Amino acid sequence: MTTTHNKSSTNNPVPAAPSSTDDSIDPIDSSTIDYASYGVSHVESSNADYGSFGPLAHVDTAQTQLPAFGGELQPGLWRPPKRRMANPAPLGLCGFALTTFLLGTINMQTRGITVPNIIVGPAMAYGGLVQLLAGMWEMAAGNTFGATALSSYGGFWISLAMIFIPGGFNIQAALIKADNGSSVMFYDSFGLFLMGWFIFTFILWICTLKSTFAFSILFFLVDVALLLLAIGYLHRDGQDAPNERVIKAGGLFALLGAFDAWYIALAGLLDDSNSFFLIPVFHFPWSEKGRESRRQMELEKQASGV
Numbered sequence: 001m002t003t004t005h006n007k008s009s010t011n012n013p014v015p016a017a018p019s020s021t022d023d024s025i026d027p028i029d030s031s032t033i034d035y036a037s038y039g040v041s042h043v044e045s046s047n048a049d050y051g052s053f054g055p056l057a058h059v060d061t062a063q064t065q066l067p068a069f070g071g072e073l074q075p076g077l078w079r080p081p082k083r084r085m086a087n088p089a090p091l092g093l094c095g096f097a098l099t100t101f102l103l104g105t106i107n108m109q110t111r112g113i114t115v116p117n118i119i120v121g122p123a124m125a126y127g128g129l130v131q132l133l134a135g136m137w138e139m140a141a142g143n144t145f146g147a148t149a150l151s152s153y154g155g156f157w158i159s160l161a162m163i164f165i166p167g168g169f170n171i172q173a174a175l176i177k178a179d180n181g182s183s184v185m186f187y188d189s190f191g192l193f194l195m196g197w198f199i200f201t202f203i204l205w206i207c208t209l210k211s212t213f214a215f216s217i218l219f220f221l222v223d224v225a226l227l228l229l230a231i232g233y234l235h236r237d238g239q240d241a242p243n244e245r246v247i248k249a250g251g252l253f254a255l256l257g258a259f260d261a262w263y264i265a266l267a268g269l270l271d272d273s274n275s276f277f278l279i280p281v282f283h284f285p286w287s288e289k290g291r292e293s294r295r296q297m298e299l300e301k302q303a304s305g306v
Contacts, residue, residue: 091134092150093261096150096258099123100225102119103254105251107248128157131150131151133154135152183240187242188234194226198226201222209284211283218264224253225250232250233247267279
């Protein structure tokens, strides 16, 4: 719905103001005053040309169609607050770290655990859903890499939970049944599944070579873990069972990657408001931050005359 305003004084005459009794004061010619824009800002005055008057005049729009106005339950004119978006990366990294920690300990058969069912819950909720949401928030923040990595690994954990959820999607049971009760087809399928994620993680690792050492080593460790786990399921032992030594090695690298992810998450959480100290993430010398540090050191040396 559009409205227009005609500023012409002939079409909308304004009554003349009463003359002053003091001859020393020049009377105000009220016919020259535009009461529609009197006392408003430049933006509000500009918007008045497009039909935005009164409480709507503060809405910054130059369109001929007035957009929907959603105010707040408060008296007076509504001013949109300036909201600051938090950093979603530590949340996504914590979700990734915990589920990777569980996966690593299970693959290493810690305390004799060999059945991976305990990972279904965290993989579906924390490493899956929460990490997927963190990736979406990274997208809203304009971080393409963070959105791609966190959203994809959130999907990885959800899909992993779907594979191992007991009595759920029957993926594992269907593959075993199709292979006449043998697990060979499932091992091959799961190995190819992990190999695909190894390739994806390698692509992400290439994108970290100009960031920080802690960030780059995280994707390197995860990439090696996925490769070893894939090899462990594809290159089995003499009894067609997953190669236990290779699987344990993959679990070790996954465990190291989990601690590295927690370290990076802590570095993102710590600031002057909640901690007495900060932890370094070690920027590469060829990264943008590294070059800035070297330039700053050179300027300080020149200033000190060294």
